[in-house]
Amino acid sequence: MIRFENITKVLGGRAVLDDVSFEVGEGETFVIVGLSGAGKSVTLKHMVRLMQPDSGSVVIDGEAINDLSRTALQTVRSKFGVLFQSAALLQWMSVADNVALPLREHTKMDEDEIEKLVLEKLGLLNLSDAGDKFPSDLSGGMQKRVGLARAIIMNPKIVLYDEPTSGLDPVTSRRIDDLIVDMRKELGITSVVVTHDLHSALAIGSRIMMLHQGKIVESATPEEFIHSKDKTVQSFLESQYITKKGKWETGLSHE
Amino acid sequence: MQYPANSARRMGSQMLQLLHDVGHAMFMLLEAAGFIRYVFSKRNRRETIVQMFTAGIKSLAVITVVALFTGMILALQTGLELRRYGQEVYIGSAVAVSMIREMGPFMTGLIIAASVGSAIAAQIGTMVVSEEIAALEVMSINPNRFLVMPRLVALVVMMPILAVYTNILGIMGGAVVGTTQLGVSVQAYMDNATQFATNKDLYVGLLKAFVFGIVITTVSCHQGFMTREGAVGVGKATRRSVIISFLVILVLGYMITRLFYV
Secondary structure (H helix, E strand, O other): OEEEEEEEEEEOOEEEEEEEEEEEOOOOEEEEEEOOOOOHHHHHHHHOOOOOOOEEEEEEOOEEOOOOOHHHHHHHHOOEEEEOOOOOOOOOOOHHHHHHHHHHHHOOOOHHHHHHHHHHHHHHOOOHHHOOOOHHHOOHHHHHHHHHHHHHOOOOOEEEEEOOOOOOOHHHHHHHHHHHHHHHHHHOOEEEEEEOOHHHHHHHOOEEEEEEOOEEEEEEOHHHHHOOOOHHHHHHHHHOOEOOOOOEOOOOOOO | OHHHHHHHHHHHHHHHHHHHHHHHHHHHHHHHHHHHHHOOOHHHHHHHHHHHHHHOHHHHHHHHHHHHHHHHHHHHHHHHHHHHOOOHHHHHHHHHHHHHHHHHHHHHHHHHHHHHHHHHHHHHHHHHHOOHHHHHHHOOOOHHHHHHHHHHHHHHHHHHHHHHHHHHHHHHHHHHHHHHOOOOOHHHHHHHHHHHOOHHHHHHHHHHHHHHHHHHHHHHHHHHHOOOOHHHHHHHHHHHHHHHHHHHHHHHHHHHHHHHHO
């Protein structure tokens, strides 16, 4: 479904992605983890050509997107919904208008149909009462849910999540995780999630890939990931107090 | 011996960057202009009207004050000199011709660049920083159609209207000073004003206002889209948009005057 073929991207003289190749299959929840600056968000941006690789190619459903015309790219992008790290809601529009935007721009639906669909998606994300509010009136978690409602309003095949739980309290974070799992179960959506949060990654991912210094150091199922012998992965797991049994361990001494 | 080579390299690099920026701005303008045919479509109509309201109605208060005082200052400065030769009756033509040819569109351009243009740069810059522009692109919504085109239409329509408004108020301000300070009757002032100001003056003034509208939109939107470095970058983009707009308005104002009057 999504294939990276030997992608290299240099930013500020540093190879953020260095000859990276991987594939995301249909219906997967593919989680990309890594330290800050490891190239996670850059990887995500390449999938919808918000960034172009210096070499290599990105293939979506068998079609290389590097050199596509704007019209062809539009068709490819219509397969995607993206939840941005900051939710990226248009601040001067109400929540309902933000969610309705793709429908107004790309369909000929009348306002009644649009309103019905928007209410349906907002309801799915427990935002039924928020339609008339503006993004600035909402908490970070609510903004992310609105961003998610907008991302799925056109029923995309693939949803990309850029740090969906960053800056959120643990309860809201787990609620977002549940939503991502529900999206896959109920709508069959393929998901690519970029996160620092390994607990989240282990809970939602069908496969976890770790990037470090522009290279893939591990790509495995959650179970295999926990038992990875790679030192970078081990250190990353330990930094979030996760043992090889996948259990929570404080690692703190109270002597 | 490294210094001259480094300086030349730096200058060359800056020139290339300038050309790149100008090319990018022109591409953005042309693409937005190409979308003008959709201005009355349902999805663009509302935003265009909002932008016309912002550029036009919300700027009226400041334009009113600036235009009145511009006319009054012009009348007072010119009138005092003319009175030394007993020619204060010509104050009407001096104010009217100055306002219609130059000061009306020029002052309007500066006010709109400082108020509306800076707001456009700040808004688009903030949208870049908060990934809203990226979100539009992913949703296959062309930012040049969605954001630039309505602002372009709003400014090229409202600028000439505002320039005419500035002209009228400036001439009225001049009349107030002419009658109260210089002893010229309103009738004499108006007769003199209409005798010397020609249709050509009006058309050239309107052309300038139209061109300034294009300049302000292009510079402000382009600076907004070029924003980097978060909140600091938004501040820089806003400042640059005002400075560049002022400079381009001055240079183009001179060139249009030269084209039509020399």
